[in-house]
Amino acid sequence: MRKFFKSLHHAANGLCYLLKERNFRIQLVFGAAVLSIGVLIELERQDFLWLLFCTFMVVILEAVNTVIEKIADILHPYYDERVKVLKDVAASIVLMGSAMSVLIGLSILIKEIFDLHFAVGILFGIIIVVFFFSFGLFRVGGGKE
Template sequence: MGLNDNSHQTKKNRRFTQSLFHALEGLRWTFQDETNFKRHLVIAAIVILVGFLFQVSKLDWLWLIVVIFLVLIAELWNTAVEYIVDLLVQKHYDPLAKKIKDVSAAIVLVAALLAVVVGLIIFAPHLIKLF
């Protein structure tokens, strides 16, 4: 994207490095502003650690990685939707804006529930052996 006199980008990215920079900036903003994103990262780290401890199979790793990234993607999507809705309603309550935000949050909830189900399927046999 080109830069105007105020150093704010207003045009399309022309180089991959510009796109990468903006994507990393988006991750930084999300990590900085969204507590739930941090929680998901901590849970992901715990799941990865437990996966190593239980020496799960390659197929199990595939499923774990897929659901971890699915939850993170859902949280990023939810954050983007919240920013857009907040921009549009400018701190005024709107029932439709609430519905949009609630549905967006539900996306994260469904992704997290899927992750829990996959985690239980993978880790329950290992946990049962421990007890």
């Protein structure tokens, strides 16, 4: 039993570390907001479970991205194009998971709130995802590597 509690302690330490990461906190805030909206509008159980799944999927992907970045930094502390590609691909995995979650979340929420067909939410989600993807794709300068 002692090993189990020690494992829980290590997991709690990891979670505390993740809570210091800006992107992880952003994902948590968005997830909490979406889940709160789901509670307020009294979503059906299955729809709420989809929102819960999407929220946790994105948060888990963000945590995996952090692990990949930290391992890459340890193994290659100086700039290397291969490490940049590794980090960029890891970040794109989070982006894809987030995009899917936006599509699922908007299809559920727009259908429930505005009583529109779920495809309207997906279309609206596609517009949002394309806008933010374009913003990231065409961003010039700034930011730290």
